[in-house]
Amino acid sequence: MSATRGNTGADRGMTWPQMLGLAIGAVYLLVGIVGFFITGFDNWFAHDTDEYIVGFEINPLHNVVHIVIGAAGLALSRTLTGARTYGWLLAIGYGAAFVYGLFAVNEEWDFLSLNWADNWLHLVSALAGLVIALGPVRNAVEGRTRA
Numbered sequence: 218m219s220a221t222r223g224n225t226g227a228d229r230g231m232t233w234p235q236m237l238g239l240a241i242g243a244v245y246l247l248v249g250i251v252g253f254f255i256t257g258f259d260n261w262f263a264h265d266t267d268e269y270i271v272g273f274e275i276n277p278l279h280n281v282v283h284i285v286i287g288a289a290g291l292a293l294s295r296t297l298t299g300a301r302t303y304g305w306l307l308a309i310g311y312g313a314a315f316v317y318g319l320f321a322v323n324e325e326w327d328f329l330s331l332n333w334a335d336n337w338l339h340l341v342s343a344l345a346g347l348v349i350a351l352g353p354v355r356n357a358v359e360g361r362t363r364a
Contacts, residue, residue: 242290
């Protein structure tokens, strides 16, 4: 079968879920990298670090989580299916982080050093993941016709 216009995917632009996944991934990756300039590389599981990025408390482990989430977004957003998968990862992962944060803030066992700003961001990230995973895309499959 020869590669003709329409079946290579090269002539189509990115869908909005891919662009949103890419943007969220880039922001989380950047935040994770910048976080290490603030926290350094010690006290990986520190609680109540008093080290913040724009009001969000961080520690080195929290930075690594941001880098992993960001890199996943950049890698998975290359395709619509990958972006949808990334959306589910955000929804489930950050949904769980939100629930964890409801109980962990100000507790000695809070190994991610969360505060309430983090909790609200985690909820927003989980909702953004649902939007990426479930949002409609027009003409996602070209060449399909109604019978």
